[in-house]
Amino acid sequence: xxxxxxxxxxxxxxxxxxxxxxxxxxxxxxxxxxxxxxxxxxxxxxxxxxxxxxxxxxxxxxxxxxxxxxxxx
Ligand SMILES: [Zn+2]
Ligand SMILES: [Zn+2]
Numbered sequence: 001x002x003x004x005x006x007x008x009x010x011x012x013x014x015x016x017x018x019x020x021x022x023x024x025x026x027x028x029x030x031x032x033x034x035x036x037x038x039x040x041x042x043x044x045x046x047x048x049x050x051x052x053x054x055x056x057x058x059x060x061x062x063x064x065x066x067x068x069x070x071x072x073x
Contacts, residue, residue, distance in 0.1 A: 020057065
């Protein structure tokens with residue numbers, strides 16, 4: 001798979017190293033963005049946070065659309 005953003009913006013075929021968690025596009029190292037969301041899970045009567053932050057790899061577009069409010073990588 002090749003990087004979608006490289007293909008769309010630069011007409012370049014760059015090998016992808018990851019996929020966007022949101023839209024599924026291929027991402028090269030220059031175009032991927034990583035966020036570390038807190039995982040919420042049910043715990044008895046309340047909601048607890050997991051002991052470790054998860055990892056999500058997003059494209060630039062999806063990162064800009066949904067990363068607001070989440071801790072940066
Ligand atoms: Zn790229
Ligand atoms: Zn995306």
